[in-house]
């Protein structure tokens with residue numbers, strides 16, 4: 001997180017004695033990134049974080065490569081996928097490249113274990129559902145349309161208020177951190193007045209409930225496609241306090257302020273987060289371009305070095321026919337895309353769009369997995385012929 005935050009108890013200065021009520025020391029842990037060169041947090045545990053009772057490798061994740069997937073514009077539906085599992089186990093992988101994986105899931109359980117992604121940062125868009133994300137850093141409540149950023153290495157769980165509700169999540173795994181675009185910030189890191197969100201829009205863990213409990217606690221460590229089970233002799237959430245810049249946080253999509261122009265502005269104007277391998281944009285309801293001859297629908301587009309993913313959240317999608325809530329369109333690098341027949345002309349004179357969508361553009365190819373085959377609109381690439 002690019003802002004400083006602290007929660008709970010800690011010593012006046014780092015790396016100094018800090019005693020538990022029984023007279024023994026709390027254990028300080030520095031969680032740092034890029035060696036010691038980027039953001040970090042200092043946590044204070046009841047117990048040494050290195051204690052482990054057992055380690056075993058669980059079966060690796062299934063190989064879901066769709067090796068002979070044609071290179072074409074693809075559309076698939078994710079709102080009717082099987083409901084099976086919790087915030088982690090319900091995830092179905094639909095797209096991947098060496099830096100990025102994109103999953104959708106419909107959780108219908110809450111976890112009885114702890115989870116840690118040790119090779120990837122996670123962006124979790126809560127399309128439907130509410131509850132609390134519990135981590136070493138405290139509790140972060142979530143509600144529909146929250147975009148939660150969980151830094152690599154964070155031990156956490158997500159509990160949904162109602163596991164029988166139609167909960168739905170989108171997860172983007174990235175091997176580099178999700179950050180706020182540099183041009184949204186001044187030299188001190190403060191958000192510029194022209195940024196599409198402000199510090200007050202971000203939600204932080206706001207209560208810490210340190211667990212001084214011993215026992216056997218299962219921790220699932222995900223390392224790429226390999227998965228390990230560690231059993232810890234103490235509760236993983238044994239942190240009484242922490243401070244720093246590295247912790248889970250959220251931004252609700254409805255708090256994103258869209259920008260518009262006299263003529264069509266390109267997607268980077270809708271940037272929310274970036275990594276080294278992708279940009280992530282929020283498309284929110286907004287006024288259309290106000291030039292008297294403006295064409296609000298986007299132009300045809302060949303993004304020669306990028307693959308464009310759009311996840312349709314809610315509303316009326318002005319440039320696309322046949323899509324529904326939960327649809328995903330994937331326009332791969334090397335293949336042009338644009339409005340379907342009639343959509344360009346139909347947009348002229350329109351004043352407003354009600355669309356909500358999340359866009360992910362990867363720098364380089366992104367590959368559909370074989371799960372896409374189960375929910376694909378196979379004639380999508382022909383939709384420009386009509």
Ligand SMILES: [Fe+2]
Pocket residue numbers: 301303308337
């Ligand atoms: Fe595009």
